[in-house]
Amino acid sequence: MRKEQVENSLSKKIAALTNHNDALVLVTFAAALGQTISCYEGKKEVQFLIPKEGGISRIQFYLEKNLSFKKLLLAVREQMVKEKNEENPGIEEVTPCQKIVLYHKGIHTAFQGQKDYLNIGIEEVDGNYMLQFSGEEGSTYWKDVLDSFIDTFNVIIAQGVSDPGISMDDVCFLGEENKKKILCFGKGEEKETSSNMLEKIHGVVEQYPEKTAVFAAGNALSYQELWEYSSKLADILESKGAKKGDHIALFTSRKVETIVGILGIIMAGAAYVPIETDYGVERMEYMVKDSGSIFAISASDISVITSIPTFQISLQELGQHVMAKEGNYEEAAEQNRYVIYTSGSTGKPKGVAVQNEQLMNLCNWYANVTNMTSDSKVLMLNVFGFDASVKNIFSSMLCGSELVLGPEYLFDFEGILELIRTCKITIMNCVPSLFYELLDVDKENGFTALKQLELIVLGGEAIERKRIEDWFQSDLFQTKIMNVYGPTECTSVSTYGFLDKEKLMSGEPINIGRPCYNKQVYVLSEDGKICPIHSVGELCISGIGTVDSYIGQAKTSREVFKKDLLHKERTLYHTGDLVYWNADGELIFIGRKDRQVKIDGHRIELGEIEQALLSQYEVMEQCCVLLEEQNNHKTLVAHVVMDAGAEPIQKIEDKMSDWLPAFMIPKKIITHQAFPLTPHGKIDYKALGKSLDEKKAMKETSTEKLSVRERIANIWKKILSVDEVDYNTNFFDAGGYSLLLYKLSRMIEIELKCKITYVELMTYTTIDTFSEYIEKKMSREALDPKELAKQKLKELKKNRSKNW
Missing domain, CATH: 1.10.1200.10 (ACP-like)
Structure with missing residues (x-):
């Protein structure tokens, strides 16, 4: 139990506003509680419980835009009067998502508190109001969150009582101390960032000329060979008209020629535009034109025809080329280094141009946190058109490490594990979905391949605890796992955290960590306010790495690129991802903002249903999609990958009813052997949405x-x-x-x-x-x-x- 005294001056204002009427005091605190719950849940529709004679009432209301505190008081009072006259159901019949009970000791004299709930009691003592908080760790707001919750509750009621006409949209959620604390959470370590990338890589070449720089498909290039081939390619590109600031398309393959192409384009002062040859003709042509590429070079064996000239990279021909002049590698912080395309809601991909300073900031951070050295061997299992590739490519060059490209077919799991063994890989980077498959295959061998890794970097999608538990519990587990998060618009990685075995096994949510070097991140409410600890909001990112706009898409850019709250000269990118801060200053990923749906009048977060599925021990992976049936009635369908010998679907559905109200339980549960993936290795929701009836x-x-x-x-x-x-x-x-x-x-x-x-x-x-x-x-x-x-x-x- 915990007691908090309301400040004397605030108690007097509440007494004056309510004329010392206990019922109106309860209404006042209930209005403030509703806004506090809305703040923490990230929802405008709130609900909680209030006792009444012989039963319990569910208070439920919607916080409309521009609603004043005075109008909110009237709405709450009307709801309480209405509920008072209703029948008296048991608590199990009115259980809301928010397990909170508000009561007034002067009215609800017999109420003793509700088990597993946060009980908030109001009491008047010597003319001042006292709040009594009691509950157990089963309560959503008890563990780790209560300090922040109480602070928000007090701040909101103080503003409402002081100015009843204030719009709830204008109410602040944080006291000054908590605001400073949260802004400190969101500030990455400040580090100096160099812009002289090529100078640094050349220094590595001089230090380790014979050391292997890149290995792929049985072929290797030393640092000296890589530099010479790339220099000659740059010379050829310049002779064909390439100049500083140009964009050059690069058709990629998992061969050493691709790395030569990337470095050669940068040496020519241009930016490379990686294009996978399996993208489809129309998409490739769109990327070539939209990026403004002057011509293309190809490291792929697949013939590609586009509207611009395309030249094949041949190491044999490069070896015979005589340099026209020595390279002059002038570098500037704002010089574009690459353009990578991310999928767009309009169906057309969006081009993101990343500059030299932004890329170097990423590489400095990555090299330091991974302890990358000249002894490191880095396995890259990302396609070149996915921005996760860039940190591996350039950080390894800057550190003198050996970069190993995975096989052409990334579903050749045994081939990947053999590569880890034979190449003695120390650092591996891939998406979680691919890593799970490697785990399943290596499990048969006692995790003999994976145990030699020093670090595994996972990113691109949320990590599923169930899929890695066996490995964590294995005696052979000795590898560090880093979970990284970051949109393409913010130069690949913006936050990171290391998985803790003890926390993982205790069932704590897997976090996406803290901000990287020179980054500032915010968790903002729908109306742009800084959210308190454990309050769900949209993750927004600024600092070195955040670009200003998409290429040629001004309207879309204006929707997501805003001004930083504190530094108006910086751009703030709105990610569309929902997160919250935990008490330790780590970000917890919830899901996409656009995955909130409405069915039969109910607002539903699909991520909430997914968490309920994850609570079942046999569910290995899961996701939930919304389908339109023939009669246009929206139906929730859960797609799951289940462990061998799992319980029947009906038993899972029965368990879900313990966690979710009826309207949130999927009408269908479809099992899969594995989830389909996009070319970038993320779960393909479109493919997953193909209904069982179609199959x-x-x-x-x-x-x-x-x-x-x-x-x-x-x-x-x-x-x-x-x-x-x-x-x-x-x-x-x-x-x-x-x-x-x-x-x-x-x-x-x-x-x-x-x-x-x-x-x-x-x-x-x-x-x-x-x-x-x-x-x-x-x-x-x-x-x-x-x-x-x-x-x-x-x-x-x-x-x-x-x-x-």
């Missing part, structure tokens, strides 16, 4: 049935979670995606006793073509080696005659 609509079109075909078809059904499959439909069109290819190969190997490569799976993508191929392959493997050689010779002669 079931696929019909088997072939009448001919063969044993191998049937067995392969059954494997498809298990992996795709469908009842029927089309034998002539492409695996990816049927709902498959990259991560499932690994599971497909494993199941085929177990079922048919036949080893399958990823190239084979990508080549024969229908059941018909694959079964035909696999039968031939199995028959060949069963042949005597001499007979097999004869057959191959016969096929060779046949093919030669065809060519002639």
Whole structure:
């Protein structure tokens, strides 16, 4: 129990406003409590409980825009009078999301408090009001939050009583001490940032000329070779007209040529625009034009045709090139280094140009917090078109580390683990979804590959505790895990935190940490106020790294790029992500602002439902999407990935009813082997939204049935979670995606006793073509080696005659 005395001057104002009427005093405190709850929940619709004779009342109201404190008092009073005349239900029938009971000791004399709730009692003692807070740790607002909650409650009631005409939109949430504390939470460490990137990289080249700079696909370049090839490429680009400030498109692949292309473009004074060759022709053409690229260079074997000239990077040709002049690498802080595209709500990607100073700030921070040195070996499992790649590329160059590029197919999990072993990787960076798959595969080997890693950097999506618990509990666990967060608009990473084993196992939320060097972050309410501790708001970021706008999208830029609250000369980016500060000054990620939906009049945060699913021990991954059914009625559908041997769906639904009201329980729960991913490795919500009915609509079109075909078809059904499959439909069109290819190969190997490569799976993508191929392959493997050689010779002669 805790008691807080209301200041004498404020008590007098409350007494004067209410004329010492206990009922009106209760109304006054109830109005302030409602605004306080709204502040902490990030919702305008609030509810709490007040006792009444023989029962309990639920007080529920909506905080409309421009609502004055006086009008709020009238609305609360009207609600209390209405509830007083209603029937007296038990507390289990009116339980709101906010477990708070407000009571007045002069009115509710028999009330003893409600277990597992925050009970707030009002008492008048010698002309002053006293607030009594009691509850248990089960109460939402008891553990770690009460100090901040009380401060906000007092600040709000003081403003309302002092000026009843004040708009609730103008009410502050924080006392001065708490405001200073929170602003301190949001300020990253100040560090000097150098702009002379190329000078520093050249220093590394002189210090470690023979050391491997980059390794990919069996090929390696030393720092001396990388510098020389890149210098010659820069010379060629300049001869073709490239100059300082230009943008040059770069078609990427996971080869050393891509790193040569990146460094060469920067040496020419230009900015590189990474484009993955599987983006699709229209998207690639849009990025080329929108970025203003003067021409393109390609490190990919795939032929790409665009509206601008494209030149292939050839190390052989670069080796023979004679430099026209020595490079002159003038660098400026505001010089663009790269342009990366992030997806846009309009369907067109948005270009973000990052400058030299911003990139160097990122690299300085990353190198320091990861303890990256010339002995480090950094494995990058991000595509080049994803901004997570840049910190690995440039930090490793600046530190003299060895950068190792993952395999071309990032779903080759065994290949990645082998790369970790053979290359003796010390630092690895990838998205959580990919890491879970690596964990599952390495678990069979006792985590022998992952145990040698010193640090794993995860980012791009929220970490699921359930997926990493086995590893954390393993005796072999000795690796640090860093969780990073940051939008492309703020140069890749803005906050970071290290996972703590003790906190993880205790069930505490996984945090996204504190701000990086020279960053300022705020958690703001809908009306732009700084939120108190544990109050949910939008994460906004300023400081070195935050860009000013999107390329050529002024209207969209104005919506998300504002002026910093404290430093008007800085740009403040509104991320659209909902977070809150915990008592330790760490940010807790809740979900997207635009994932709030409304069904049958109820405002619902999808993240809240997801947290309820996570509370079930057997749910491994989960997400929730909103679907439109044929009658246009919105329905919640939960998509889950469950552990083997998990309880039936009905039991999970029963458990969810303990946590959620009926209108928040999904009407369907669909299980998946794994979640589909975007090209950047994040969960693909669009693909996940494909309904179960659509999957079931696929019909088997072939009448001919063969044993191998049937067995392969059954494997498809298990992996795709469908009842029927089309034998002539492409695996990816049927709902498959990259991560499932690994599971497909494993199941085929177990079922048919036949080893399958990823190239084979990508080549024969229908059941018909694959079964035909696999039968031939199995028959060949069963042949005597001499007979097999004869057959191959016969096929060779046949093919030669065809060519002639």
